[in-house]
Amino acid sequence: xxxxxxxxxxxLVEGRPLILGGVNIPxxxxxxxxxxxxxxxxAVCDAILGAIGEEDIGSKFPDTDPEYKxxxxxxxLRCVNQIMGEKGFSVHNLxxxxxxxxxxxxxxxxxxxxxxxxxxxxTPNKVNIKAKTSEKMGDIGEGNAIAAQAVVLLAEK
Ligand code: MG
Numbered sequence: 001x002x003x004x005x006x007x008x009x010x011x012l013v014e015g016r017p018l019i020l021g022g023v024n025i026p027x028x029x030x031x032x033x034x035x036x037x038x039x040x041x042x043a044v045c046d047a048i049l050g051a052i053g054e055e056d057i058g059s060k061f062p063d064t065d066p067e068y069k070x071x072x073x074x075x076x077l078r079c080v081n082q083i084m085g086e087k088g089f090s091v092h093n094l095x096x097x098x099x100x101x102x103x104x105x106x107x108x109x110x111x112x113x114x115x116x117x118x119x120x121x122x123t124p125n126k127v128n129i130k131a132k133t134s135e136k137m138g139d140i141g142e143g144n145a146i147a148a149q150a151v152v153l154l155a156e157k
Contacts, residue, residue, distance in 0.1 A: 006050065013031075049083075098148050
């Protein structure tokens with residue numbers, strides 16, 4: 001068994017799509033980022049990379065590389081999933097928190113779980129998503145940022 005932790009935060013700005021866990025969520029703002037800025041997928045990637053002792057997502061997919069401009073973060077997770085598989089591990093379970101004042105993530109929870117579990121090739125019951133606000137405190141609480149945390153447990157195949 002291997003455990004890994006991941007965290008990410010992005011500014012929320014007008015005129016960008018909000019994509020969380022690969023799911024497009026209707027909202028007036030979206031994350032500023034070189035890629036699509038999917039904070040949840042970025043946190044999940046870092047959790048898995050940490051568990052298998054690899055460098056973080058920023059080292060694997062640099063935000064200075066034009067190849068990754070507006071890239072779908074789902075492609076990052078597919079790549080990370082492949083690296084994990086080649087190292088002989090699979091996801092035992094994944095637990096995540098999305099922290100945002102708005103929008104409400106709850107209505108999209110099942111869709112996000114389906115999206116992430118299908119990329120990882122695991123059943124949906126191995127992936128859990130929780131949503132929190134920041135109680136109106138700080139940048140997240142003022143609606144200027146969105147963050148995500150992920151913890152993953154990997155099993156040897
Ligand atoms: Mg990021």
